[in-house]
Amino acid sequence: MRVLVSPTYSSCLHLYMRSFLVENYGFRLMSTVAAVFATEVPWYTGVPTKLLKKTTLIPATTNHLPVYTLTFEIPKNATFTGRAKPHSEVRIDMGDVVKMVIPNYKPKSYSMSALRIDDNEFDITLKVYPNGRASGFLDRLQIGEEMNTFGISAKRTRQKGEYVGIVAYGVGMTEGLPIAKAELEKGDAKRVVLLWASRTWDDTFWKEDLASLTKQYPDQFEMVHILSREQRDGCLHGRVNPEVLQQVFQPTDSEKARFLSVGTKEMMRMTDGYFATNNYDMPKHHLIPKM
Numbered sequence: 001m002r003v004l005v006s007p008t009y010s011s012c013l014h015l016y017m018r019s020f021l022v023e024n025y026g027f028r029l030m031s032t033v034a035a036v037f038a039t040e041v042p043w044y045t046g047v048p049t050k051l052l053k054k055t056t057l058i059p060a061t062t063n064h065l066p067v068y069t070l071t072f073e074i075p076k077n078a079t080f081t082g083r084a085k086p087h088s089e090v091r092i093d094m095g096d097v098v099k100m101v102i103p104n105y106k107p108k109s110y111s112m113s114a115l116r117i118d119d120n121e122f123d124i125t126l127k128v129y130p131n132g133r134a135s136g137f138l139d140r141l142q143i144g145e146e147m148n149t150f151g152i153s154a155k156r157t158r159q160k161g162e163y164v165g166i167v168a169y170g171v172g173m174t175e176g177l178p179i180a181k182a183e184l185e186k187g188d189a190k191r192v193v194l195l196w197a198s199r200t201w202d203d204t205f206w207k208e209d210l211a212s213l214t215k216q217y218p219d220q221f222e223m224v225h226i227l228s229r230e231q232r233d234g235c236l237h238g239r240v241n242p243e244v245l246q247q248v249f250q251p252t253d254s255e256k257a258r259f260l261s262v263g264t265k266e267m268m269r270m271t272d273g274y275f276a277t278n279n280y281d282m283p284k285h286h287l288i289p290k291m
Helices: 007-039 133-140 170-186 207-216 242-248 265-277
Strands: 047-058 067-073 097-101 107-116 121-127 146-152 163-169 191-198 221-227 257-262
Touching: 047 121, 097 121, 107 146, 107 170, 121 133, 121 170, 163 170, 163 242, 170 191, 170 207, 170 257, 191 242, 207 221, 242 265, 257 265
Parallel strands: 163 191, 163 257, 191 221
Antiparallel strands: 047 067, 047 146, 067 121, 097 107, 097 146, 107 121
């Protein structure tokens, strides 16, 4: 006996079955997916990192903002995902940075001023600005307390050269000096010249480190200071411009010269323009250009 099923009945049965499957299985599936995402920690959250030491480089005065070096313990047995990388794998010489996760704000980039893997610690050196959310939080962090951090690649490549010129603006020296030191240690460069632009002599730090580097590489390393608000023997006076760069950086073979500036994005763009004015086009003559 053949049973005829009306189109209306067939459509209703189809809708009923689809509704039943979604309600009983689809909800469970979506709940499982949601639970997985809810328990997975985003890569930019970082890992707990303990503050070990705080060293004053420039004390706070009415005329100068304070500069500190914070020494952190390298986190052990930490898992990193996404773009985050272990602190021990940060390449200071390639412009990699440490992201300091500031609560209720955002991860803030800081150059790693030193990495001592054997001692299981790293440094960041920073200036504390009035009402600075990131620098203020770091300034208030107490010895033994933890905050979340992670390393991240700057995605740069290195173009070695026989002559390396580096311009560091203010606290940009925290990246400028470590890169200059790394270039000297690699041995590719016959000459490394570091120009540090500061307001006054009291705004400078790491004087012993610079003296030590000059003594270690007397024929290869040259340190030049330029002060904008003070005239001092042995220092240039004024602001960085194409003429100053031409005076300070004098490679014997311009084709083998590489340059780098460290400061705000605006300062670095401006300095690239100055170098271009002096016939050193970027990124052709950039020491570590973006990939």
